[in-house]
Amino acid sequence: MTRGPTWFNITSLVLGFSFLYLPIVLLVIYSFNESRLVTVWGGFSTKWYASLLQNEQLLDAAWVTLRVAFVSASVATVFGTMAALVLVRSGRFFGRSLFSGMIFAPLVMPEVILGLSLLLLFVAMDQARGFWTVMLAHTTFAMCYVAVVVQSRLVGFDKSMEEAAEDLGCPPVKTFFLITLPIILPGVIAGWMLAFTLSLDDLVIASFTTGPGATTLPMKIYSQVRLGVTPEINAVCTILVVLVTIGVIAASIVTKRQQVQRERDERAAFGNEAS
């Protein structure tokens, strides 16, 4: 077997990454454009970032989005974790396959349909649309993602740890909070972050279920772009890209560190045994 990159590999890599990242790189570059025209380079400048801070509409939209994302991710995490527990733990019960199918259906259901059905529900309930309806809608679909993530963590969970806790005198509910939750916490946090991200960049469902005074950032960006792309929008998007990148890198560094530490610990332990 030949080692090292071949021309074919290098070409595929370059093509693949260009395909993925060229648009984003362009967006970042043009956010530092001096010119007002988006497609004409007029020199380096950070003035669009400064003007962004003055744009109250965009800032408001960002604030709404963050609040919606935070609340819906938190609620979805609670419900999603509960659903995952039921699916993994309850064994066979009547209607189990139906239940698990229904939990995961929104993953593949077109967003338009989900949004429309939620809108119809809110209208039927005579519910004024705004912050809370968007939040509820996001909770609904983010919950499935949380359930999937937490479920994968629960499958590898040794149930005898819970039995051990109960055997030592700990009632079931307390056992959940003292033993189960801390152990599946990485999965729960990952689920929360996924739900948060999904809510942040959702456009379709939010535009169906929102009302006056609750415009989210993606909706704002979308409506502004229809009037013409401004470098300000590029700046907003660049900030979002940077934030997401930092989040991903931080998460992977933490995971990597933990793994390295764990391996070192285990080596140390077996070294002790031998001596």
Add this chain to the structure above:
Amino acid sequence: MAKKSIGPVRREFKPWDNPDHAPFIEFRNVTKKFGDFVAVNDLSLKIYEREFFALLGGSGCGKTTLMRMLAGFETPTSGQVFLDGQDLAGIPPFRRPSNMMFQSYALFPHMSVEKNIAFGLKQDKLPVSEIETRVAEMLRLTKLEQFAKRKPHQLSGGQRQRVALARSLAKRPKVLLLDEPLGALDRKLREETQFELMNLQEELEMTFLIVTHDQEEAMTVADRIAVMDKGQLVQVATPAEIYETPNSKFVADFIGDVNMIEAKVAEKSGMGTRLVSVVDGFVIDSEQETDAGVGDTVWYAIRPEKVRISQGRGEDGAANQINGLVWDIAYLGDVSIIHSKVGESDDDIVRATFANVSRMVEKPIMWEDEVVMSFDRDAGVILTR
């Protein structure tokens, strides 16, 4: 701490022979079904205080289910379980006075060794100083003092096993349940730990119930062994009784190595029984009396170490002698196990153990040697089932 001799206590310890002695743990006609599968079938068993009791059997024989019913993780389909005179029905695991050491150890990975050990004590809302004293005592008992602050994943298999043991002992339960506690340890460590367990049990004056599939482990640690098969008890007795007087083919086969000879009852008298081997027609004299009638087929079980093997003419005065041809020799160092063919078929093999007491033998037993195997009238057991 000077280790006190436990010999005299052990020698006198026979509560199961006394019908008036109240059992500490009792299973009364317990049945457990999982769907159509009967894991435990109408089983009754009495275990006494301060006994080290082993449930022994192959996988799926119901031994773990039986223990889990005592711990409260399974509910009997029918029948009752008593602990210290109390019917355990309806009592959830977290209110039962027993503690269990799990096969997987089930240590809490996010807690240090001392937190793991203190967990049960905290549930009892003991004062902090009391918890600290007990944890320190457990750490000392299991020689884990220097690992107190470590997390379970920073420990080796043997250390984890000791943490699991310390955690289950910390509450001083009325009975300690051990579910295959040494399965994950290597052989040498396992043997050491078996003796540690026995000493601990003696020192803490507690009742231990161990579930194992390893017959050597059960024989080493237990006062009494219950051999289980298909959800039922086959024999409950001391290790020596189980080994020397098995009550069935299953037990004789399961525990140790045995020659199982199919034979017909030829003659019965007050002095014992005379058997004739079905396949090869050799005669076996036994001092044992049997319920089987003349002409019935029975099994004669004899352990290889009870068979003496010699070249040439054999021994004068031995009650039973069988001629054979050496077919296979397994040299194990301390002993050799010699397989001799006693009939026409290659399957007619009688195994004899030959102790290698001297390093050099002038004329060792070799392949294809003609040998005589002799054994006494009380060497084997006649089994009818």
